[in-house]
Amino acid sequence: MKSGATAQDVARLAQVSQSAVSRTFTPGASVSEDTRNRVMIAAKSLDYRPNAMARSLITRRSRIIALVISYLDNQFYPLVIEALSQKLQKQGYHLLMFISDGQETDGVLDEILQYQIDGVVMASATLSPDLARQCADVGVPVVLFNRVPDISAFGRHTTCSVTSDNYRGGQLAAELLLERGHRRIAFLAGLENSSTNLERERGFNDAMKKARSKFHGRAVGNYNFEGAKEATRALFANKSEVPDAIFVANDHMAIAAMDVLRQELGLHVPGDVSVVGFDDVPQAAWGAYRLTTVIQSVELMVEATVDLLHEQMKDGARPRNVVIPCEVVERDSVRAAVPDSPSPKRASRAKPTSSSRPSA
């Protein structure tokens, strides 16, 4: 970068104090509009460039938050990136992207520490729990997003985390399908060791037990589109006794399941099989799927995440898990109360107005 001018030069030219100059270039700092304008004009004419990094060495603030994420093919994560970026940006922070396959976390940790990052958000179901603990160990604020620390390893609250009420969500899915008269309900699982899948399945399982109804088949799709297609084929392999409903651990897999049911098995949704997903990604509302699903509120999850980051930056806050309530949005992939067999067209003919979600 080519610039020789100092803050002092700018202050002199703009006829303001040096602190006014630094406040002008400090995101979130208060400075009058008039002062700001004079500083910006002087800075531009002198080609003055404040140096956020030099300042960070003094303030110990890089104003960078690392987002560690493993894959973006599930549309839920792009929503998170956009909402989190916008929220942090308003406060003068920006997201630094780290794509991790969830396996080798050592390299990621070293890099995170080299950048003197102010905080880390780990938004990945597949992420190793070590990374979170290592960051916490060296005093970097961490929030696990959409997952809790590995329960088996060291309990729930070694680090801060934000999840939706996955257990309750699983219950809601089971209760809806049971209420609609389904008795041959299968579960299509995501990554089996992920806290999201564990909680959703546990809630679903408990609701089924309570109703004295047993799982009617279970297959694992690992939160993967092709994996979910394979799992769906497996669930319907035994033609003599196929499921009449599937609870799928996320929307991304539910859409893959609907594709297999309709295009490969020639079945109708919900005429032959009801499908419930989880997340409520925008695609769930698309006319060709109209998926009934459990809503995870990205807005509320992101808000809680940013709050937990700030708490930890101020004072090492006690690790805790913030849980955001879930609710079901009904579209057309679950049959109506009376167990009739609607015409094949029914699902696809539904009025788009009938249940379009507010922020799709």
Place this chain on the structure above:
Amino acid sequence: MKSGATAQDVARLAQVSQSAVSRTFTPGASVSEDTRNRVMIAAKSLDYRPNAMARSLITRRSRIIALVISYLDNQFYPLVIEALSQKLQKQGYHLLMFISDGQETDGVLDEILQYQIDGVVMASATLSPDLARQCADVGVPVVLFNRVPDISAFGRHTTCSVTSDNYRGGQLAAELLLERGHRRIAFLAGLENSSTNLERERGFNDAMKKARSKFHGRAVGNYNFEGAKEATRALFANKSEVPDAIFVANDHMAIAAMDVLRQELGLHVPGDVSVVGFDDVPQAAWGAYRLTTVIQSVELMVEATVDLLHEQMKDGARPRNVVIPCEVVERDSVRAAVPDSPSPKRASRAKPTSSSRPSA
């Protein structure tokens, strides 16, 4: 961050040179596996944290690339974020996210300069061209991704840019629809002032003129899902003479158009109307859409983008536009060569194997 140890302390404990320590913590620098291990062990035991920012003040390298993007609801951009992040990460760089509505770019520029960013990738059809020029003015390497500089303002090559061959892509779409016997072909436009839309429409227009075929209606969806639904309704408002094919300026809008055609207008794709999109996002291959579309190769576009960044970091390379070839992937949204009227089920019954793309 809590650490007192210096590189000297680590070198002494690890019994290596100080430069070996700094090489160990410099992404991409060469250091023997044995040395690296000794340094990492010593660093961990001393809780030593290298400071990438302090180093950047000396090397003038922050190893941060800014990605300025306006919205992520079009699935094409998450693909770009993932591919670009992974490619840069392998080279020791990371993406810092800037979400911009494309209007107020001043704030974004100031922030980009404050972070002493090594380069900027602008991946947004809606982005103001000023930002790119301003960055170039102050010597920050810039690559426009999926757009060229505002032609009207100052010609094509004021900054480096990477696009696919949008003009040729538009031609390919028209040629395919004409070859299939369509004569009432409408165009559903994206943002009218965006270079992607301008080029796609120009290529489409020229191919239609060459065949002495005229546009059969045109409506603007502004690359927006709801906008595309409105535009589709408008194209089919005059029941006496509706289009028999639509070229849609991107897949995101093409999917919205297919939803309106089928669910609202009760039309079959491709039985009543053929649809061609642009991008080839993963959703285009989903069983419910099976969209025939023009492929933009994210891999090749990202590769060219990273190369252009490095060129400019080394020596102020001459601004140029790298153009990546396009090709059509045929699925089931365009009718077969013989203009018959396939059964309603035809599209949705297509074998998923018939044209699933390699990296969907």
